[in-house]
Amino acid sequence: MSQFQAIGSIGVPSPPPIVAIPASPGYWRSVWGRLQRDPVTVAVGILLLTIFFVTAFAPLVATQDPTTGSVIGRLQPIGSAGHWLGTDETGRDMWARLAYGGRLSLLTGVAPVTISLLIGGILGITAGYAGGLVGTLIMRTMDVFYAFPSILLAIAICGMLGSGLFNSVLALALVFIPPMVRISETVTSQCRHLDFVEAARASGTTTSQIIRHHMLANVLGPILVYATSLISLSIILSAGLSFLGLGVTPPAAEWGLMLNSLRQSIYVQPYVAALPGLMIFVTSMCFNLTADGLRSAMDVRLAH
C-alpha cells in the first residue's frame, strides 16, 4: 500500500511523506513561534476559540430556550425582531439552537477522534515498534476494515445499533481507528530505525524507556496533526449521520439534525435553512486549516 493513503469518504489525505523528526529541546518552542507568525493559522485559531466559547457558554450568549418555540412565530426570516437569525420550523430561535447545537456537533466531532487516537495510537505504536508477528497481525486486521468506505461503515454500524449520540460516537471511533493505526505504525517504524534510537538501545536503555523518552516525543507530533485533520472529517460525518436520522435524536439541537429538519422549509426560508450547514462547513474548514498550519510549522525542512 502506498503511504499516500486517503482516508474517509470525504477523504482527508494522510500527511504527505511524514518524516519522524528527532525533536531537539527547542523544537516545540520553534514550532509555536512559527505558528504565531502564520496569519492564517492565528485567524483560524481565534475563530475556533470563538465558536468554542459561544457553544460552551451558550446559556449566556443566547437568552432564549433552544427547545421551546411558538408555532405562530415559525420560520421567521433572518433579521426579524427578537430572533436575529430567524426561527426554525417550530418557531424555535435559530441563534439559540445554533449556539446550543454546536455543543453536540463539536462533541460528536472531537470525541470519536480522541477515542481512536488513544486506541489506534497505542495499537499502531505497538505494531510499529514490535514489528514481526504482532505487527503483522494488527496491520492485517486493520486492512479488513480499510476495505470499507468509511461513511459506509459508520452508517452500517449506526444503522444496526440504532440512532443515538453514544452509538454515533462509537461508530465513528471504530471507523477512525484503522487510519489512526496505520499512521502511527508508519511514523513509529520510521522512527525506530533512526540512529539515536539504535544508540539508546545499544547503551542499554530499556524498551519502555525508549518508547517513553525517545519514541513518543517524535511520534506524537505527526499523529496529532493527523488527528486534527480527522476532526474536520468527524464533524462532517457525525452531522451527516444525524442528517440521515442515525445520530443525535430530536428534539436536541445539533447542526446536522437541524439541517435535516429545516430541509423541508427550504422553499419558505431558504437562507435560514442553509445556516446549520454553514456552521458545519466553517468549523470543519477551521480544523483543516489548523492542521495545515501545524503541519507546515512542524516541518523542519520548510523552515530552513
Added chain:
Amino acid sequence: MLVFVIRRLLQAIPILIGVSLVVFGLVHLVPGNPIDMLMPPEASPEVIAQMKAAFGFDKPLYMQYLLWLSRAISGDFGLSIFNSTPVAGQLMDALTNTLKLAILAAILGFSAGIALGLIAGFNHNRWPDKIASVITTAGVSMPHYWCAIVMVLACAVLNDWLPAQGMGDDQDPFLDRLQYLVMPVVTLSFIPMGVVGRLVRATVLEILGREFPGALAAKGLTRWPILRHVCKNAAPPVLALMGLQFGYLLGGSILVETVFNWPGSGNLLNIAIFRRDIPVLQATILVLASFFVVLNLMVDILQAAIDPRLRR
C-alpha cells in the same frame, strides 16, 4: 511483475473473507433475530418459525454465514424481507444509477483537482497557489449534503434552472434527463476535487524540492518538458488516491442521493436501514466493499506498472 500481481491477488482473498465476516457480523451486533423485530407482536409462534425457516434464520450462525456466502458468490442475495423481490435485481439497478453519478463526478472532480493542484504546486506561495488552495481546502471541508441543499437552493428554488430531485422518466428526451444529473454530479465532485488537488500540490512541491528538476532546468529544458517529468513522478500516489476516491464516491454517495432522491445504492441502503431489511443491507454493503477491495487491487497493480520500484 507477474509474481507481484499474483501475490497481490492472493493477499486480497483474506481481506475479502474478512470483509464478508464483518458484513455478516454487523447484523448480529444487536441481540435478537431479525425476524422477531419484523413480525407483529401478536404473530403466532408457528408463523414466526415458518418465516425464520423461509429466510434461513433458524440454522446455527456459522451455517447461516456459509450458506449466505456461497449463495452470494454465485450472485444470489436472497429475497428482500420487506417486499420479497430478489435483492440482486434491485441492487443491480441501484448500482447502475450510482455508477452513472460516480463516473461523471470522478471525471469532473479529478480533472479539476489535477488542474488546481498543478497550478498551486508550480506557483508555490504566489496568488494562484493561494486561490487554488482555498478552493481545494473548501472542497475537503464541505459537508456535501449541505452543498447539495445549497445547490438546490440556488438552481431550483431561487431560480428555475434545474429539476430539484429525481432522475426523470425513461421516456423523456435524453437532454432533459441529462439535466437531472447536473446537480448531483457537481455536488459529488467537490470532495474528489479537493482531495486530489491537495495531494497533487503536495506531491508536486515535494518533487520540485528534489534535485532532478533543477538539473533538468540547468540542462536547458523549458517549462513544459520539466512539467512532464514532474507529472510522471507524481503519478503513482495521485493514481492511488484517485482509485480510493472513486470507491468512496460509490460508497459515500448515500447522503447526496438522499437529498436528490436519486435511486442509487446509497438510497437503497438508507431505505434498507430504516426497514431493517437485512438481506438488502448485507448485499449492498458486501458488494460496495468488495468493489472497493478490487479497485484497490487494480490501483496497486497499475502503480506497480508505472513505477517498478513498487514491485516489492
